[in-house]
Amino acid sequence: MQQRGLSALVVILGVIAQGSCGPVQASECPEKIGEQAYAHTEQCDQFFLCTNGTLTLETCENGLLYDGKGAAHNHCNYNWAVDCKGRQWDPTPISTPGCEYQFGIYPVSKECSTTYIKCAYGEPIEQECDAGLAYDDRTHGCNWPDQLLHVCNPEAVVGFKCPTKVDSSSPAARFWPFPRFPVQGDCHRLITCVEGYPRLITCGENKVFDESTLTCEDPDYVSTKCNSIGK
Incomplete structure (x- = not known):
């Protein structure tokens, strides 16, 4: 392990251990079971990994950085999603056709x-x-x-044009100014209009669209062909 990484780990593990079991050695992990990751104090593209008590210094793949939040790959997140907060990293891309960075x-x-x-x-x-x-x-x-x-x-994109007005007696009028409409041949989606533009909405899991109420319901409460499709 590099000396700089070792020094950073002393600080990290020392802070983690304060108030619990006291300071720990640089070669020790705070927890002996499971997998835990800790940020490097200086490098944004590196982190410390404890796996069942075994400590390693890890480097994120090209295009990824560590923030403790993302998991695009091996505890690292996409570089545009990470705030390094002063930690350093090499932004040089390793490019291939179609990919600026490897990840x-x-x-x-x-x-x-x-x-x-x-x-x-x-x-x-x-x-x-x-x-x-x-x-x-x-x-x-x-x-x-x-x-x-x-x-x-x-x-x-949606394949639907929102009307400028709807019949006041129609089910769609209940939802004005965001009228709803069924999707031809699709029992699991509906269209709602927002500022005159269509949005395709998917019903939740195990729900189907009820054309009479323009809402997503349990199939048992839908008295149309979607009743049988949803089961």
Whole structure:
């Protein structure tokens, strides 16, 4: 183990042990059972790992950093999600075709897309957003297309155009200004309009959409074809 890492570990384990069993040796872990990870005091791309009492100094893969919160891979999180709080790291990417860093999440293109690229060990794998969502490069995740109007057409993504008004006697009117509508041939989703743009909503687990109430219900309480589909 490097001397700098060893010195940092003395500080970390000493702080952890205060008020319990007193100071511990640098070669000891505070807990002897299970797996625990501790931040390096100087390096943001390194951390200390205790596995059943065995201590090791670990380095995050290229594109990942340690903050104790994320677990994109081996206790490390994507670099854009980590606040290093003054700890240092080498931002040099190790690039491969389709991947800036060995680990990362990237857009397929600058256009509206319902897929994105997830890189692991430098291998780009295209991932699908959930139905009705599009990739948002600002958050490195999927979002409602009406939150991406600078690149997306929500009507094209969802496949539905929200009406400017609804019949006051229709079930949809109950939810105005966020009217709801069924999805043709889909018993597990509905469409709700927000500021005139459609959003595809998925019912919870073991729930189906009731066209008469425009709500997600237990299949036993739905008197349509979705009753049998949900079971």
